Amino acid sequence: MSEIKKIKNLKEFSTSADRFEGANLLCPGCAHSIIVREVLNATNDDLILSASTGCLEVCTAVYPYTSWDASWIHIGFENGSTAVAGAESMYNALKTKGRLKQPDRNPKFVSFAGDGASYDIGFQWISGCMERGHNIMHVVLDNEVYANTGGQRSSSTPIGSSATTSPSGSHSYGEKKNKKDMMSIMAAHHIPYVAQVAPNKWKDMVKKIQKGFAVDGPVFINAVSPCTTEWKFDPKDTMYLTDLSTDSLVFPLYEIIDGKELNITYRPKNVVPVEEYLAAQGRFKHLFKDQYKHMIKEWQDRVDSNWAYLQRREEAKV
Amino acid sequence: MAFDKMELKDIEVWDGNFAAAQAMRQCQIDVVAAYPITPSTPIVEGYAKFQSDNFIEGEYVMVESEHAAMSACIGAAAAGGRVATATSSQGFALMVETLYQASGMRLPIVLNVVNRALAAPLNVNGDHSDMYLGRDSGWIQFDAYCPQDAYDLNFIAFKVSEDHDVRLPAMVHQDGFMTSHTAQGVHTLTDDQGYGFVGEYKPMNDMLDFEHPVTHGVQTEEDWHFEHKARQHNDLMTKVMPKIQTAFDEFEKLSGRKYNIVEKYDTEDADVAVVCLGTSVETAREVAKEMRAKGIKAGVVGIRVIRPFPFFEIQEALKDLKSIATLDRSNPNGAPGMLFNEVAGCLFNTDTKVLLSGKVYGLGGRDLTKAHLVELFTELQANVDAGKLTTPQQQFIGVRGPKLSFL
Numbered sequence: 001m002s003e004i005k006k007i008k009n010l011k012e013f014s015t016s017a018d019r020f021e022g023a024n025l026l027c028p029g030c031a032h033s034i035i036v037r038e039v040l041n042a043t044n045d046d047l048i049l050s051a052s053t054g055c056l057e058v059c060t061a062v063y064p065y066t067s068w069d070a071s072w073i074h075i076g077f078e079n080g081s082t083a084v085a086g087a088e089s090m091y092n093a094l095k096t097k098g099r100l101k102q103p104d105r106n107p108k109f110v111s112f113a114g115d116g117a118s119y120d121i122g123f124q125w126i127s128g129c130m131e132r133g134h135n136i137m138h139v140v141l142d143n144e145v146y147a148n149t150g151g152q153r154s155s156s157t158p159i160g161s162s163a164t165t166s167p168s169g170s171h172s173y174g175e176k177k178n179k180k181d182m183m184s185i186m187a188a189h190h191i192p193y194v195a196q197v198a199p200n201k202w203k204d205m206v207k208k209i210q211k212g213f214a215v216d217g218p219v220f221i222n223a224v225s226p227c228t229t230e231w232k233f234d235p236k237d238t239m240y241l242t243d244l245s246t247d248s249l250v251f252p253l254y255e256i257i258d259g260k261e262l263n264i265t266y267r268p269k270n271v272v273p274v275e276e277y278l279a280a281q282g283r284f285k286h287l288f289k290d291q292y293k294h295m296i297k298e299w300q301d302r303v304d305s306n307w308a309y310l311q312r313r314e315e316a317k318v
Numbered sequence: 319m320a321f322d323k324m325e326l327k328d329i330e331v332w333d334g335n336f337a338a339a340q341a342m343r344q345c346q347i348d349v350v351a352a353y354p355i356t357p358s359t360p361i362v363e364g365y366a367k368f369q370s371d372n373f374i375e376g377e378y379v380m381v382e383s384e385h386a387a388m389s390a391c392i393g394a395a396a397a398g399g400r401v402a403t404a405t406s407s408q409g410f411a412l413m414v415e416t417l418y419q420a421s422g423m424r425l426p427i428v429l430n431v432v433n434r435a436l437a438a439p440l441n442v443n444g445d446h447s448d449m450y451l452g453r454d455s456g457w458i459q460f461d462a463y464c465p466q467d468a469y470d471l472n473f474i475a476f477k478v479s480e481d482h483d484v485r486l487p488a489m490v491h492q493d494g495f496m497t498s499h500t501a502q503g504v505h506t507l508t509d510d511q512g513y514g515f516v517g518e519y520k521p522m523n524d525m526l527d528f529e530h531p532v533t534h535g536v537q538t539e540e541d542w543h544f545e546h547k548a549r550q551h552n553d554l555m556t557k558v559m560p561k562i563q564t565a566f567d568e569f570e571k572l573s574g575r576k577y578n579i580v581e582k583y584d585t586e587d588a589d590v591a592v593v594c595l596g597t598s599v600e601t602a603r604e605v606a607k608e609m610r611a612k613g614i615k616a617g618v619v620g621i622r623v624i625r626p627f628p629f630f631e632i633q634e635a636l637k638d639l640k641s642i643a644t645l646d647r648s649n650p651n652g653a654p655g656m657l658f659n660e661v662a663g664c665l666f667n668t669d670t671k672v673l674l675s676g677k678v679y680g681l682g683g684r685d686l687t688k689a690h691l692v693e694l695f696t697e698l699q700a701n702v703d704a705g706k707l708t709t710p711q712q713q714f715i716g717v718r719g720p721k722l723s724f725l
Contacts, residue, residue: 066536132380
């Protein structure tokens, strides 16, 4: 077992050895790169990484350049989790056979994918990896939309959001279905660790990533990733949007251990009304028209109800 | 825990599936990721049993689909080790996306494809529809005619695929049921001979070399994509065949069994011949011998390496013939047929005056009988006598209803 990296403060954390370079093509204000750096900087161990097709992949490995200072692979849209699972299997095989070139290392296997590549097209591959117990971490960069291809709805797109394949209009408030509860589905695999994280709460995030690296078995991390392009907010406001997402409890921060023990890891001192979260984003602009205003109440009620549910589970230790 | 070696008799009675599984065991693969599908299932079952009985030291990952099987194989191969799997038909079709990714990333992987029809209508029996799905995927494709071939070609596939000048994945095809489930005598290699032939895996651009991180599977658009694809084609066209020939030669030295890129039977003085794949090669050889007794100088050309296509070897094999037929075991769906097209392409721009016709046969496991072939060779001789095709260029063999002929 490798030692857990000690991180004193944000300054040290943000300047520690970076294996994800600033030289990439992501949009200014994109939360993806912040999340990736927080994950990678949580450990000093060697990394074997994958990215499923999506913004992160197309913006960080355009031949002949790469933004990755660790081994990295991209195969397709749906199979990034299985790619690192294959690499992890090879690591185990070569370890058994005594053929590792650097046998004293403790590599971490991490797969990054968007919500489309995780909730939708890659769902089966991730479920397979979790069921088989590979020692990998799957991190969802959850921006609730197919951002790379221009803003089509995914099964993570929340109700009332205007996406290009579920646009708002004179007779529609946009997306009709609610976001898939991927956290519960992953926890139902009874894997050692499932957590929701947000890059603004970096201490909480690092703690969870380090917990994830420390357990033996599959880990699922859902990271909220505000998308300046598709959520439609000013690129300078990424952290403000992330604050709104966690403090309105739209993205509550919690963990589920072994699929059986839920802990809430962040309780905002001042809970922000969901209306503020919605008002800050262009994708919900139409909800403030008279004909769709009822959706704002629907949102608040649903978020309240979910928060109450999480608290009940935490209290009951289930 | 060290793994155990297996004592084999000089000749074992194995079907094609078990022969392939035994070859995989002897090659000491590091990672097999697989998913069962008829008729290749006994390969993955056989391999699983080897592992349960401590004959395998590597990892065996039973994934949730064929797409995931090849995805895991790609991740494992990029990590740096020997990798293989097996599939058939619908599973192979599901894998197609990842086939291109494996070859484009220049990863050595061996895939046993036990050929079977493609639905709809659903059919579990052997034909070559699935094989033809892989022909543009940038893989090397070997074709076995019997269980012995299925065994031997696995060793050769690893040897060629993992060569650092090649680094392209390779398929070993065998006919569903006709080869995969038909037990025959198979001459074996000892475990030491088999592993000695393929040798220890030599990694290249391996992700698990932490001192030299690598990026696999990048994006290239109009500025570089064409060069990457063209270079892959160049390597297939120029580097692979010499390596295959060397591997065949070395294998012959080891086992006494000789393989050729194109297998020619009685073609030296022949007037007529069929060009075919798989188990049909063996049936056609028998019939050709019988035709000679009847005064028809018949021969058979079997294709051993489907990709890269043996352009010059086919030209050479067919140059003195007068009338030939290609046998396609796949629905051409609006074209002359894969083998017809390839063979016609080889002969174009040469001096040959050979008459070429294409036959479609055996879909969904329908038998190709000796009687069919007697009729075919007789027809080819009639072409020779008439100095022109006496039948339509494309005909279906052994299908019910009115005779189907086109072109």
